[in-house]
Amino acid sequence: MSDNSLPFDEKYCPSTATISSGQKRKEDWEKSIKNPQEYWSEKAKAIDWFKPFSKVLDDSNPPFYQWFPDGELNISYNALDRHMKGVRKNKLAYIWEGEMGEVKTYTYYQLYREVNKLAKVFKDYGIKKGDRIAVFLPVIPELPITLLATARVGGVHTVVFSGFSAEALADRVNDCGARILVTADGSFRRGKPVGIKDNADRALPNMPNVEKVIVVKRTGQPIQMKEGRDVWYADALASAGANAYVEPESMKSCDPLFILYTSGTTGKPKGVQHGTGGYLVWAYWTLKWAFNPTDEDIYWCVADIGWITGHTYNVYAPLSLGITAFLFEGTPDYPAQDRWWEMIERHGVSILYGTPTAVRMFMKFGEQWATKHDLSSLRLLGSVGEPINPEAWKWYYRVIGKEKLPIIDTWWQTETGGFMISPAAGIELTPLKPGSATLPLPSVNADIFDEKGQSVQPGTKGVVVIKSPWPGMLQTIWKDPERFKQTYFGKFPGLYYSGDFAIRDPDGYFWFLGRADEVLKVAGHRIGTTELESALVAHPAVSEAAVMGKEDAVKGEVPVAFVVLRSGFQPSEELRAELVKHVRVAIGPIATPEAVVFVNKLPKTRSGKIMRRLLKAVLSGAPLGDTSTIEDEGSIEDIKATYNDLRKQLSK
Numbered sequence: 001m002s003d004n005s006l007p008f009d010e011k012y013c014p015s016t017a018t019i020s021s022g023q024k025r026k027e028d029w030e031k032s033i034k035n036p037q038e039y040w041s042e043k044a045k046a047i048d049w050f051k052p053f054s055k056v057l058d059d060s061n062p063p064f065y066q067w068f069p070d071g072e073l074n075i076s077y078n079a080l081d082r083h084m085k086g087v088r089k090n091k092l093a094y095i096w097e098g099e100m101g102e103v104k105t106y107t108y109y110q111l112y113r114e115v116n117k118l119a120k121v122f123k124d125y126g127i128k129k130g131d132r133i134a135v136f137l138p139v140i141p142e143l144p145i146t147l148l149a150t151a152r153v154g155g156v157h158t159v160v161f162s163g164f165s166a167e168a169l170a171d172r173v174n175d176c177g178a179r180i181l182v183t184a185d186g187s188f189r190r191g192k193p194v195g196i197k198d199n200a201d202r203a204l205p206n207m208p209n210v211e212k213v214i215v216v217k218r219t220g221q222p223i224q225m226k227e228g229r230d231v232w233y234a235d236a237l238a239s240a241g242a243n244a245y246v247e248p249e250s251m252k253s254c255d256p257l258f259i260l261y262t263s264g265t266t267g268k269p270k271g272v273q274h275g276t277g278g279y280l281v282w283a284y285w286t287l288k289w290a291f292n293p294t295d296e297d298i299y300w301c302v303a304d305i306g307w308i309t310g311h312t313y314n315v316y317a318p319l320s321l322g323i324t325a326f327l328f329e330g331t332p333d334y335p336a337q338d339r340w341w342e343m344i345e346r347h348g349v350s351i352l353y354g355t356p357t358a359v360r361m362f363m364k365f366g367e368q369w370a371t372k373h374d375l376s377s378l379r380l381l382g383s384v385g386e387p388i389n390p391e392a393w394k395w396y397y398r399v400i401g402k403e404k405l406p407i408i409d410t411w412w413q414t415e416t417g418g419f420m421i422s423p424a425a426g427i428e429l430t431p432l433k434p435g436s437a438t439l440p441l442p443s444v445n446a447d448i449f450d451e452k453g454q455s456v457q458p459g460t461k462g463v464v465v466i467k468s469p470w471p472g473m474l475q476t477i478w479k480d481p482e483r484f485k486q487t488y489f490g491k492f493p494g495l496y497y498s499g500d501f502a503i504r505d506p507d508g509y510f511w512f513l514g515r516a517d518e519v520l521k522v523a524g525h526r527i528g529t530t531e532l533e534s535a536l537v538a539h540p541a542v543s544e545a546a547v548m549g550k551e552d553a554v555k556g557e558v559p560v561a562f563v564v565l566r567s568g569f570q571p572s573e574e575l576r577a578e579l580v581k582h583v584r585v586a587i588g589p590i591a592t593p594e595a596v597v598f599v600n601k602l603p604k605t606r607s608g609k610i611m612r613r614l615l616k617a618v619l620s621g622a623p624l625g626d627t628s629t630i631e632d633e634g635s636i637e638d639i640k641a642t643y644n645d646l647r648k649q650l651s652k
């Protein structure tokens with residue numbers, strides 16, 4: 001790991017923060033691991049319980065852990081009602097800016113009123129505890145309002161990223177059996193309206209469970225409204241009455257709060273299910289530990305609420321902490337390449353939680369776009385979604401942070417609910433190393449294992465495992481507890497398998513090295529190669545497909561498809577374009593293959609499995625590497641010939 005193992009460098013101890021030895025953080029971590037019951041019974045007091053819990057963790061049926069099992073609470077009460085009693089009532093909860101520059105603000109009180117109205121609408125539609133509500137919205141204020149209203153009536157939300165296709169929407173909505181769909185006519189992208197309801201309309205005939213569709217008017221573009229089923233959001237809220245109030249349901253700590261579909265190693269996305277009490281406690285504390293936001297902050301997490309980062313760090317964590325969050329609908333380089341920096345200056349954003357892909361894109365645009373703005377309101381920078389390479393880290397630190405602001409690189413996953421490994425400005429600022437997510441947060445018992453399940457020495461690459469439960473962990477996979485057990489606790493029995501490679505340095509710092517499985521991170525979006533492969537083979541011209549990630553200077557990686565055609569079909573530019581379009585229609589634009597390479601056959605092992613390692617080597621131009629293991633897979637001569645042949649076809 002020579003170029004990754006940067007020694008501790010005083011230069012990256014930001015001068016505005018007091019750096020201590022790391023002792024306090026270490027002590028806190030040890031306490032949390034030694035006595036999780038005591039640790040969490042204290043921490044859980046930060047949120048309001050309708051019925052206090054008598055037990056912190058029920059671990060009698062692993063891996064189905066139950067946090068605060070007999071406690072009861074409501075998450076919308078914690079995000080809103082409890083702020084009604086004090087000074088936060090009239091404080092801004094959200095400042096929202098749309099793609100076209102329009103700005104809307106909501107105080108906690110205003111948000112509370114809107115949430116109550118929508119909750120009343122849900123009640124009037126007969127939504128009961130445990131019913132699912134699907135959400136297909138762009139980042140507009142109605143999105144967090146819908147989540148909070150769902151939680152208020154005890155429903156379970158499932159947000160489908162608004163860029164997903166009709167097919168992807170229907171798969172997810174049908175898997176969870178949602179009764180209501182909340183969507184919008186459209187949203188704005190690069191200054192132009194794009195349709196959302198039209199996509200939903202294509203999916204609705206295949207979503208028999210959906211009884212009602214509530215439509216937010218965002219763009220005003222013409223859309224179809226089906227009599228009796230579709231209703232405008234504004235009309236629905238008006239019918240609830242201006243002063244609607246809905247008593248928040250008392251939820252058991254382990255009642256599900258949401259299902260969020262995410263990609264794994266099979267073709268079907270997994271419905272990751274999160275609960276109420278453990279998740280909220282984790283959301284609250286992880287944000288406090290990592291960023292320590294205060295009442296003075298304007299906090300901006302750039303993630304779309306369609307992904308976990310937006311769920312936890314645009315909705316539940318900031319609102320339960322009572323801080324002011326900034327939300328942005330749109331594109332980072334519209335109308336100009338300084339959109340972020342211009343907004344940070346105009347709104348006085350003080351915490352920027354961004355992504356490596358965005359940083360690399362801004363590096364490409366040139367630093368003049370950032371330096372022409374006054375960014376002095378910023379006090380903390382964050383990063384999430386993929387490993388941040390040291391060059392991007394240093395650029396972020398120098399150009400945006402003016403060599404003063406800490407970079408909080410948070411490693412975590414949809415499944416973990418919140419941050420797991422991260423610097424902790426809220427405990428004591430961890431000394432930083434460019435490109436490292438640093439150390440596990442309290443209660444995160446992380447280790448790095450080799451294939452055999454042995455903990456590896458510092459400097460050796462392995463896969464990250466978590467050895468004890470933590471409050472934010474997923475509860476199960478919706479309707480598929482077996483898959484939950486196998487996927488996460490089957491590889492090393494009883495331990496949580498993350499699917500991420502990492503190396504630990506001699507100081508115990510974690511350096512993440514990407515996925516160990518067939519999951520891609522394209523611009524931070526999580527996409528399963530098998531999902532892309534299934535989409536491709538569904539096309540009549542395709543007999544077999546293998547999709548691999550190829551390194552990309554901005555997006556981290558991009559999908560490249562190797563495709564074998566059925567007899568009767570010839571490779572052509574038209575077919576290539578058609579296959580790309582086909583994937584966009586099947587999954588959505590985020591899954592667009594960067595290239596489609598037509599090949600005569602795919603390299604296979606003796607047992608018939610596609611040799612992914614060989615394809616990866618072909619793409620990166622790297623040598624084949626260790627042939628001793630390849631030997632088990634087939635004849636070396638054949639493999640070398642295939643490698644050379646594929647390299648030739650790729651360069652065409």
Ligand code: WTA
Nearest residue numbers: 384385386387409410411412413414512526
């Ligand atoms: C990757 C996003 C390195 C990782 C929160 C993980 C990261 C996957 C980081 C989860 C980071 C996320 N450094 N890698 N700071 N943050 N990842 O479920 O591969 O969309 O497994 O959750 O993103 O992606 P997901």
